[in-house]
Amino acid sequence: MTRLTVLGGGVVLALAAWIGPDARPDAVRRALVPGPANATLSPDMIERCMDVAREVDPDLAGRLQRIRSERTDQDFRRAMANARYLVGLASLKQQNPQLYDVKIKDLKLQAQVDHLLEQLIAARRGDGVSPAVIQEQLEQLVTHQVGYSLIARGFYLIRLEDHVKSLRDELEHDMQPANLSLAVKRRFQELLDRVDAALAVE
Secondary structure: OOHHHHHHOOHHHHHHHHHOOOOOOOOOHHHOOOOOOOOOOOHHHHHHHHHHHHHHOHHHHHHHHHHHHHOOHHHHHHHHHHOHHHHHHHHHHHHOHHHHHHHHHHHHHHHHHHHHHHHHHHHHOOOOOOHHHHHHHHHHHHHHHHHHHHHHHHHHHHHHHHHHHHHHHHHHHHOOHHHHHHHHHHHHHHHHHHHHHHHHOO
16 A cells, blocks of 8 residues: 555545546646746756756757757856756656656646637637537546646655654654763853854954
8 A cells, every 4th residue: 555545545546547648738838937047057957957848848848959059058058047947847856756747747737728728718709619618628637637736745745744754753863862962062062162262362
């Protein structure tokens, strides 16, 4: 039994199985938000960001690659920094691949939702397809989105529980008599060092 099953009484994993493979939209513009132009990214992080861009938005990856090939390194790094959401996704992919997969699916679904909203607006203006058909498709996508949101919350809760456990273990370690005594001696010595430093400047 997995921890997600325990967290959700089986609901989260059932949703994961029910949603199934996601469709791939042409682009995920929502993945881009402004970022600091002077951000410094390591070569390894840049490559990981490019890998994420190729998976999330091939058009974006192509534009970044052209900047990388045709313009200065500073221009390319600025472009990467401006797509800082890629940095977050690249870090998440390394730290928690399962949660990363959920986030990618959610981003792609959001791109599909945005596309259907544009179609629905056009349909309600009388352009072609029946609004009812588009609304049915939109409702199905929203159902999938809510499912992925629940899955993501389950993963975040697991990470929080792991962090709390780590803090509890650290506290129990520090409260052991030997460690407590060591902490007192260290703190007391720091105070004496401050006194010595103050006297040294007189």
